[in-house]
Amino acid sequence: MALKPPERPGIQISRGADASAVTEADARAVEGSILTTTVDRVVSWARKNSVWPVQFGLACCAIEMISAAQSRFDIARFGSELFRASPRQADLMIVSGRVSQKMAPVLKHIYEQMLDPKWVIAMGDCASCGGVFNNYALVQGVDKLVPVDVYVAGCPPRPEALLFGFTKLQELIARGRPLRRLS
Amino acid sequence: MIAEAAEALARDLAGLAEAEDRFRDEVTLVVPRERLHDVLARARDASFAVLTDLTAVDRLPAQPRFEVVYLLTNYTAAARVRLKVRVEADDALVPSAEAVYPGANWLEREVYDMFGIRFSGHPDLKRILMPDDWEGHPLRKDFPLVEEPVHFAGHTPKVPSAIIPKTPRTPPTPPR
Amino acid sequence: MSELARETLVLNMGPHHPSTHGVLRLMLELEGEVILRTEPVIGYLHTGFEKEMETRTYHQNIVFPPRIEYLATMIEEHAYVLAVEKLLGVRAPERAETIRIILAELSRIASHLVWLGTSAVDVNVTSMLMYCFNDRERIMDIFEMVSGQRMMHGYMRVGGLQWDVPAGFVEQVRAVADDLPGRLDEYERLLTDNLIWRERTEGIAVLSHDDALRYGCTGPIARGSGVNYDVRKAFPYGGYEAYDFDVPLGSRGDSFDRYTVRVEEMRQSRRIILQALDRLRDGPVMVDDRKVALPPRAELVRSIEAVIHQFKLVSEGFHPPVGEVYSAVESPRGEKGYYLVSDGGNQPVRARVRSPSFNNLQALPVMIFRHMVSDVVVAIASIDIVLGDGDVDR
Numbered sequence: 001m002a003l004k005p006p007e008r009p010g011i012q013i014s015r016g017a018d019a020s021a022v023t024e025a026d027a028r029a030v031e032g033s034i035l036t037t038t039v040d041r042v043v044s045w046a047r048k049n050s051v052w053p054v055q056f057g058l059a060c061c062a063i064e065m066i067s068a069a070q071s072r073f074d075i076a077r078f079g080s081e082l083f084r085a086s087p088r089q090a091d092l093m094i095v096s097g098r099v100s101q102k103m104a105p106v107l108k109h110i111y112e113q114m115l116d117p118k119w120v121i122a123m124g125d126c127a128s129c130g131g132v133f134n135n136y137a138l139v140q141g142v143d144k145l146v147p148v149d150v151y152v153a154g155c156p157p158r159p160e161a162l163l164f165g166f167t168k169l170q171e172l173i174a175r176g177r178p179l180r181r182l183s
Numbered sequence: 184m185i186a187e188a189a190e191a192l193a194r195d196l197a198g199l200a201e202a203e204d205r206f207r208d209e210v211t212l213v214v215p216r217e218r219l220h221d222v223l224a225r226a227r228d229a230s231f232a233v234l235t236d237l238t239a240v241d242r243l244p245a246q247p248r249f250e251v252v253y254l255l256t257n258y259t260a261a262a263r264v265r266l267k268v269r270v271e272a273d274d275a276l277v278p279s280a281e282a283v284y285p286g287a288n289w290l291e292r293e294v295y296d297m298f299g300i301r302f303s304g305h306p307d308l309k310r311i312l313m314p315d316d317w318e319g320h321p322l323r324k325d326f327p328l329v330e331e332p333v334h335f336a337g338h339t340p341k342v343p344s345a346i347i348p349k350t351p352r353t354p355p356t357p358p359r
Numbered sequence: 360m361s362e363l364a365r366e367t368l369v370l371n372m373g374p375h376h377p378s379t380h381g382v383l384r385l386m387l388e389l390e391g392e393v394i395l396r397t398e399p400v401i402g403y404l405h406t407g408f409e410k411e412m413e414t415r416t417y418h419q420n421i422v423f424p425p426r427i428e429y430l431a432t433m434i435e436e437h438a439y440v441l442a443v444e445k446l447l448g449v450r451a452p453e454r455a456e457t458i459r460i461i462l463a464e465l466s467r468i469a470s471h472l473v474w475l476g477t478s479a480v481d482v483n484v485t486s487m488l489m490y491c492f493n494d495r496e497r498i499m500d501i502f503e504m505v506s507g508q509r510m511m512h513g514y515m516r517v518g519g520l521q522w523d524v525p526a527g528f529v530e531q532v533r534a535v536a537d538d539l540p541g542r543l544d545e546y547e548r549l550l551t552d553n554l555i556w557r558e559r560t561e562g563i564a565v566l567s568h569d570d571a572l573r574y575g576c577t578g579p580i581a582r583g584s585g586v587n588y589d590v591r592k593a594f595p596y597g598g599y600e601a602y603d604f605d606v607p608l609g610s611r612g613d614s615f616d617r618y619t620v621r622v623e624e625m626r627q628s629r630r631i632i633l634q635a636l637d638r639l640r641d642g643p644v645m646v647d648d649r650k651v652a653l654p655p656r657a658e659l660v661r662s663i664e665a666v667i668h669q670f671k672l673v674s675e676g677f678h679p680p681v682g683e684v685y686s687a688v689e690s691p692r693g694e695k696g697y698y699l700v701s702d703g704g705n706q707p708v709r710a711r712v713r714s715p716s717f718n719n720l721q722a723l724p725v726m727i728f729r730h731m732v733s734d735v736v737v738a739i740a741s742i743d744i745v746l747g748d749g750d751v752d753r
Contacts, residue, residue, distance in 0.1 A: 055375075055377050056375065057381075058381075058382060058404060059381075059404060059426075059429065060425075060426055060429035060510060060511070062381075063429060063430065063473070063510070064509075064510065066488075066492065067492055067495075067496070067499075070488065070489055070492040070493065070496075071489045071492070071493055072492070072493060072496050085376075085377040087375075097404070098404065098406055100402070100403060100404055100405050100406065101313070101314055101317075101405075102312075102313070102314045102402045102403050102405065103374065103382055103403040103404065106374055106375060106382075106403070110375055129333075130331070132422055132423070132426065133406055133407065133411060134328075134330045134331055134342065134343055134411075135328050135329055135330065135406075135407040135410055135411055136321055136326070136327075136328065136329035136407055136410070137313075137321070137405045137406055137407035137410075138406060138407065140331045155426075155511055156509075156510055156511070158509065206682040206683065206684070207445055207446070207448065207682065207684050209683075209684065209685065211683070232572045233572055233575050234575050235575060235577075235687075235694065235696065235713065236685075236696065236698065236711070236713040238698065238709075238711045238713075240700055240708065240709045241709075242708070252698070254685060254696075254698070254713075258572075258586065258587070258588045258593065261593040261594060263594075263685070265685065284573065284575070285573045285574060286573060286574040286575035286576075286718055286721060288721060289717065289718075289720075289721050290717075290718075293717075297409075310402075311401060311402055312401065312402040312405040313402060313405065314402070321407065321410055322409060322410055326410075328407075328410055328411070328414055343414075343415070344411075344414035344415065347415070347416050347419065347674070347675065347676060347705070349414075349704055349705065349706050350675050350678070350704060350705045351702075351703065351704045352678055352681065352702060352703025352704055
């Protein structure tokens with residue numbers, strides 16, 4: 001008995017001797033409830049939907065970051081239910097604020113304590129490039145210290161801007177970038 | 184209008200002060216550094232109980248180079264008095280006010296950190312804002328701002344402080 | 360056994376810590392869990408404001424104040440422009456002063472709401488942060504409406520305001536002011552009679568009246584200890600002399616007193632806002648002095664002098680007289696002062712920011728002596744420092 005070509009790609013059920021064993025309707029029902037993908041994509045999907053930032057509010061941007069976590073803007077709906085105090089339990093560092101010379105080694109230390117995979121969002125102009133300030137006291141951009149994945153511009157960026165940067169990070173994670181290695 | 188209590192203190196300290204200045208309802212007394220402790224003690228006893236601020240100004244290239252500025256406030260009479268001590272760059276040592284006003288502790292550390300002026304009698308004079316191994320005193324006029332220019336291909340824009348350059352006081356135009 | 364009993368442990372708290380309200384580092388010397396000595400280490404957010412302000416004109420410097428104290432941004436701008444106006448000897452027109460007072464008091468309420476939310480969260484009343492920030496969002500909307508920016512406004516200018524407030528400002532402010540007492544009553548119901556809150560704050564981190572004066576503490580931390588000093592009453596500025604409000608005082612100087620002082624201050628701020636809304640009259644919002652403020656654009660086509668003034672002000676900035684001034688305002692943390700020294704040039708020789716948190720934080724070791732580590736969190740919260748930077752580290 002020749003198989004009919006299926007209306008759409010999917011599982012082919014070969015009818016054995018007993019034609020009543022599996023019907024086309026059964027086959028379609030089974031097909032509709034199986035998702036084929038790769039392990040990487042599933043893992044990326046899980047990771048991007050549960051990114052937990054470490055509490056790293058430095059300056060003014062920290063206030064907008066807190067606002068982004070509160071009820072009006074609500075970062076929790078994107079998966080960041082909790083901002084962890086311990087870097088060992090976090091996978092995202094949102095550098096919100098200016099990084100002074102004295103704070104730079106501390107930032108590096110906290111970053112190193114985070115476990116892979118980890119990401120960094122440079123929130124605000126000071127973290128991205130030094131911002132309004134260009135002087136002896138500040139590191140001109142946190143990318144001089146740690147690798148940055150997403151830069152969110154603004155002084156301070158609106159909570160919606162931070163959330164947009166966050167969704168961009170989620171896209172990045174979904175694309176499955178290779179694990180970051182410290183240079 | 185300068186407050187009555189401030190005028191009274193200024194009169195009281197007139198003998199100890201080197202100079203006096205009044206501008207926009209504020210009175211400033213310049214005292215020599217040897218008499219600083221006495222002046223502060225007398226001010227505190229005259230109910231100027233609070234050291235609101237202690238800072239310094241670098242007047243380079245004028246001499247003497249540094250002015251250490253004390254701002255005292257009398258809460259009950261709502262009056263303020265400013266005291267100044269002038270020191271040279273190579274002799275930047277001022278008696279500490281910490282014994283009279285304990286709040287001077289951190290303020291003097293900050294002046295030391297930013298200007299390099301030392302305070303004799305301070306219990307723990309060390310840097311407070313800059314890292315402990317920092318070299319130089321940032322708020323001195325000969326310490327550069329350390330601006331990092333932004334690099335574009337083929338063009339370097341002005342650093343922010345050069346966008347509007349410093350223009351000195353315009354001398355009054357002589358009458359024609 | 361006696362050696363073991365005398366052994367102390369040095370515990371490092373911060374600079375990265377969830378409860379230090381910023382990048383503050385505390386080295387606590389503990390005997391068991393009791394604190395003997397504290398050494399706060401600051402400077403983790405030193406930004407070099409004062410040096411930057413020496414390299415810009417007075418007008419360009421307006422960007423810096425809101426970044427110094429980012430919780431009470433309008434008040435910080437108010438402080439700076441008042442200092443420059445004092446130096447110049449000009450006074451903003453009445454409408455500008457009234458609007459400035461409204462915005463400053465809204466800023467005070469916003470800052471106290473952040474303080475209330477974060478302090479409560481430190482004691483684990485986690486819902487308070489949500490409530491307080493929700494209320495604060497309404498004030499942020501007003502700021503955005505007048506200046507376009509939620510936080511770093513640049514709205515108050517030397518001589519007045521950037522531009523007049525848009526239509527709907529009065530109604531929106533009145534709506535916030537009308538809803539505020541109800542919200543504050545809710546928060547007080549949640550906290551004031553709450554056994555856990557009282558146990559955590561009463562008798563904790565007591566600052567005596569004399570210590571408050573000795574360390575130069577100002578603001579609610581000093582008023583909680585009974586020091587009757589509010590810059591708005593002692594050295595009235597910007598039109599405050601015409602307003603009727605009370606200054607709440609505490610008696611015991613503990614964290615609970617500071618809490619009640621700040622909540623009451625929010626109510627008094629509302630009182631000032633309502634008075635200011637009634638006083639608001641039409642008029643200009645920028646001083647008429649062409650040496651200080653830009654001429655209106657319509658005048659540029661008629662008058663060559665206006666063009667010259669415009670050119671000079673934009674390319675050089677104004678030149679204040681030689682001299683120095685100190686001008687202070689009452690920020691939610693205490694006395695915020697600007698000490699400006701001018702040599703007649705277009706840039707200040709020295710722009711010193713007298714920050715209340717710097718002086719207030721000095722009193723911390725005295726306040727937490729012989730307390731336990733968990734009380735440090737409550738103590739820091741009750742000082743309400745805008746730490747890490749702006750205020751403390753400049």
